Amino acid sequence: MTTSCDPPTQNHSWFTVEPVAPQTYAISEYGHWEEPHSYLFVGSERAALIDSGLGIGDIRAVVDQLTHLPVIACTTHCHWDHIGGHGSFDEVAVHRLDAGWMEHGIPVPLEARRWELMREAFRLPAPASFAPDRWERFCGQPTIELEDLDVVDLGDRRLTAMHTPGHSPGHLCFYEQALGLLCTGDLFYSGTLYANYESTDPVAFASSIDRIVELQGVRRILPGHHQLDVTRHQLTALHRGLRDLASRGQLRHGTGIHGCGACFILL
Numbered sequence: 708m709t710t711s712c713d714p715p716t717q718n719h720s721w722f723t724v725e726p727v728a729p730q731t732y733a734i735s736e737y738g739h740w741e742e743p744h745s746y747l748f749v750g751s752e753r754a755a756l757i758d759s760g761l762g763i764g765d766i767r768a769v770v771d772q773l774t775h776l777p778v779i780a781c782t783t784h785c786h787w788d789h790i791g792g793h794g795s796f797d798e799v800a801v802h803r804l805d806a807g808w809m810e811h812g813i814p815v816p817l818e819a820r821r822w823e824l825m826r827e828a829f830r831l832p833a834p835a836s837f838a839p840d841r842w843e844r845f846c847g848q849p850t851i852e853l854e855d856l857d858v859v860d861l862g863d864r865r866l867t868a869m870h871t872p873g874h875s876p877g878h879l880c881f882y883e884q885a886l887g888l889l890c891t892g893d894l895f896y897s898g899t900l901y902a903n904y905e906s907t908d909p910v911a912f913a914s915s916i917d918r919i920v921e922l923q924g925v926r927r928i929l930p931g932h933h934q935l936d937v938t939r940h941q942l943t944a945l946h947r948g949l950r951d952l953a954s955r956g957q958l959r960h961g962t963g964i965h966g967c968g969a970c971f972i973l974l
Contacts, residue, residue: 721764721834724773725935727927728886730864733935734769736760738831741788742933746890748883750861753777757866757881757890758931761824762791762845764834779851781859781866783892783931784875785809787820787844800851800859802870805877812846813906820844853879871919873902873912880919887926889919895945896930897937899964899971909958909974913949920946937969944968 723735730749736742739761746757747770754774758781759766770778780796783789785808793799793809801809825839853859855870859881869880874893881890893900894915902909919925920942930937948967952958952974957965962974 721831722760722766722769724769727929727935728888731886731888732773733929734760734766735935736763738829738833739763740827740830743788744929744931744935745792746929747773747778748861748864748866748888749774749776750864752860752862753779755779755781755859755861755866755881756796757781757929758783758789758892759792759796761788762842763824763837765795765836766792767795779859781853781868781881782809782849782879783881783890783894784878785813786875786893787813787824789892789931790845793845794847798851799847799849800853800868801849802868802877802879803852803854804872805875806849806852808875808877810846810848812844817844869918871915873908873910873915874900875906876908878915880915882922882925884924887924888929889922889925889927890929890931891919892931894919894931895928895937895942895970896932897934897941897969898932899973900945901973903960903973907960909960910953912972913953913958916942916946916949941969945970945972948972 725733732747734745745760748755754776779798780793782801785805853868857868859866866881871880871894902912928937945967964973
């Protein structure tokens with residue numbers, strides 16, 4: 708849905724900006740194999756950036772072209788590909804269970820993260836300022852620790868933080884009920900979903916899907932990666948698939964990869 712005040716799809720060399728609702732933009736990094744999306748919600752008093760991508764390009768410069776309001780960086784979870792630009796923002800919000808990871812980093816060697824960052828060739832030219840051997844994962848102390856159902860007030864817009872653990876202990880979805888917009892982070896997108904790490908919880912993951920599939924009034928799902936246009940039907944198929952895995956005793960680590968409609972889940 709586009710209004711007359713929304714710019715059309717814009718390519719900022721590394722970032723692609725697409726309006727997804729009035730005063731709401733997807734900021735995507737299609738040049739990287741992860742294809743992560745960040746989302747900017749612009750209110751009357753301030754704006755919220757849901758996740759900040761890989762840290763390859765300057766996402767703050769893109770945000771500043773879309774709004775001059777103060778911006779709070781809201782975190783779905785503290786994996787490296789969702790917080791790369793957080794250091795450019797003074798206000799940073801995260802669920803308290805992921806706050807330690809934000810402050811100290813997930814205990815994975817930096818070189819392993821750099822390898823993952825560069826494991827596939829970029830599909831678009833990287834910004835001239837980017838150097839793989841100087842890339843650092845973001846670490847910093849959050850200014851706000853969120854709890855389930857806390858509200859991020861933007862003036863005339865309100866985003867509800869929903870605690871949806873499973874992919875990470877403090878994973879959050881953000882829901883704007885007025886427009887029916889649901890940011891799902893890494894809980895749901897089209898592709899392979901990951902619940903196989905030691906820090907993941909397959910049963911909690913399925914319970915979180917139970918929770919969001921029951922939300923009334925969702926008009927558009929805004930996923931954390933890959934295809935921007937995902938559907939309620941895909942979410943419902945994932946929900947059914949997880950319930951089937953649970954009924955067969957396979958909703959646990961070590962059972963491999965399972966197809967759930969358009970999604971796969973790695974356990």
